[in-house]
Amino acid sequence: MLRFLTAGESHGPALTAIVEGMIAGLPITREYINEQLARRQGGYGRGGRMKIEKDQVRFLSGVRGGRTTGSPITLQIVNKDWDNWSDIMAPGPEAHLHERVVTRPRPGHADLSGAIKYRHEDIRNVLERSSARETAARVAVGTLARCLLEELGVEIVGFVRRIGSVEAVIEEDLGTSELQKRTARSQLLCPDPQAEEAMVKEIDRARENGDSLGGIFEIRAYGVPVGLGSHVHWDRKLDSRLAGAVMGIQAIKGVEIGMGFGTAAVPGSQVHDEIYYSPDRGFYRNTNRAGGIEGGMSNGEPVVVRAAMKPIPTLYKPLLSVDLKTREPFEASVERSDVCAVPAACVVGEAVVAWELACAMMEKFGGDSLEEIKERVSQWRQLVRQV
Numbered sequence: 001m002l003r004f005l006t007a008g009e010s011h012g013p014a015l016t017a018i019v020e021g022m023i024a025g026l027p028i029t030r031e032y033i034n035e036q037l038a039r040r041q042g043g044y045g046r047g048g049r050m051k052i053e054k055d056q057v058r059f060l061s062g063v064r065g066g067r068t069t070g071s072p073i074t075l076q077i078v079n080k081d082w083d084n085w086s087d088i089m090a091p092g093p094e095a096h097l098h099e100r101v102v103t104r105p106r107p108g109h110a111d112l113s114g115a116i117k118y119r120h121e122d123i124r125n126v127l128e129r130s131s132a133r134e135t136a137a138r139v140a141v142g143t144l145a146r147c148l149l150e151e152l153g154v155e156i157v158g159f160v161r162r163i164g165s166v167e168a169v170i171e172e173d174l175g176t177s178e179l180q181k182r183t184a185r186s187q188l189l190c191p192d193p194q195a196e197e198a199m200v201k202e203i204d205r206a207r208e209n210g211d212s213l214g215g216i217f218e219i220r221a222y223g224v225p226v227g228l229g230s231h232v233h234w235d236r237k238l239d240s241r242l243a244g245a246v247m248g249i250q251a252i253k254g255v256e257i258g259m260g261f262g263t264a265a266v267p268g269s270q271v272h273d274e275i276y277y278s279p280d281r282g283f284y285r286n287t288n289r290a291g292g293i294e295g296g297m298s299n300g301e302p303v304v305v306r307a308a309m310k311p312i313p314t315l316y317k318p319l320l321s322v323d324l325k326t327r328e329p330f331e332a333s334v335e336r337s338d339v340c341a342v343p344a345a346c347v348v349g350e351a352v353v354a355w356e357l358a359c360a361m362m363e364k365f366g367g368d369s370l371e372e373i374k375e376r377v378s379q380w381r382q383l384v385r386q387v
């Protein structure tokens with residue numbers, strides 16, 4: 001079983017993740033993880049914090065000579081901003097607990113519910129961990145999963161479909177490499193250059209108005225073999241697990257698989273993907289409205305997951321709230337915040353989808369070494385072609 005935990009505060013010394021259950025012999029480099037971390041830090045619309053951080057991973061265990069050993073893998077990403085916060089965030093009695101105390105909960109953030117639930121008078125004890133800073137650790141972990149998937153012939157591509165009112169036009173028949181090329185060229189990870197221009201303007205407008213923006217991103221996984229997940233129990237269904245993982249990203253408020261919410265509005269004949277067979281392709285479909293999953297199992301078509309991100313809760317133009325201590329109404333003020341972080345969330349989306357698919361691959365095929373799982377996957381792919 002593959003599992004992971006993350007720990008670390010936004011302005012603490014570092015983020016840490018431990019990954020347990022990864023096979024031995026998987027090639028992995030710091031450079032590849034750092035590349036993904038840099039992608040997560042990018043995107044037009046991010047705030048001042050991203051100018052301070054330059055996320056780099058450090059392996060503290062489980063990787064030797066460029067390959068996993070099969071032991072638990074510890075990943076660490078240092079927060080450069082810690083230098084500015086060490087007095088306030090110190091773990092011992094030396095902490096300056098009475099400086100920069102936060103008592104004004106932001107609507108849309110974890111502040112108020114977290115303070116009530118954990119009985120904190122200082123909202124900092126909530127916001128430090130609710131912050132999406134934590135997603136850097138999930139991207140590092142997801143990149144390990146991605147390396148495993150790539151060895152097994154599965155490729156993940158993510159892109160931005162919408163920012164605020166601007167929707168990208170994406171040709172359905174765009175191949176993986178074209179999609180990747182266009183996305184890599186775009187500062188918003190949007191494959192439609194015209195839409196990207198309009199998105200940039202919309203972000204500028206939101207910033208000028210002291211407002212924030214959300215959007216929609218899509219993750220596709222190509223090469224997923226038939227039979228990941230299972231119909232037999234709710235918590236083994238691949239769609240349920242992917243939805244949970246993507247919804248677990250900060251600010252994600254909607255997840256759909258394939259045609260998703262669109263399936264509700266049209267008859268079945270326009271929803272279900274007809275089944276064909278040819279001796280060289282085996283069973284196949286001409287459409288993929290199901291997003292590659294039927295009955296909680298992958299069906300051999302690309303897995304397609306889409307997510308809606310709400311606008312960032314911290315607004316430069318204040319929303320109304322009530323002070324936790326004085327109970328007086330106030331208009332929140334803000335030091336710094338992202339205006340839009342949809343491209344960053346998309347990179348996190350790729351990571352969590354990679355993780356769930358890697359877990360499902362490990363469950364179906366198992367093994368303790370790369371050779372073992374590779375052989376089993378290849379046998380399975382051969383068998384499926386012969387069915």
Ligand SMILES: Cc1cc2nc3c(=O)[nH]c(=O)nc-3n(C[C@H](O)[C@H](O)[C@H](O)COP(=O)(O)O)c2cc1C
Nearest residue numbers: 109110130131132250251313314337338341344345
């Ligand atoms: C990549 C990323 C960056 C984010 N940046 C900010 C930010 O700068 N300011 C902010 O208030 N919220 C930001 N958020 C959103 C909050 O973390 C999120 O809304 C909050 O944790 C409450 O959780 P919920 O929206 O899932 O209910 C960001 C989210 C992501 C995924």
Ligand SMILES: C=C(O[C@@H]1CC(C(=O)O)=C[C@@H](OP(=O)(O)O)[C@H]1O)C(=O)O
Nearest residue numbers: 049050130131132133136250336337338
């Ligand atoms: C630090 C990151 O995102 C942060 C997510 C975040 C939030 O409330 O979620 C608030 C901001 O933190 P700060 O107040 O330190 O500027 C973002 O910068 C990151 O993505 O690495």
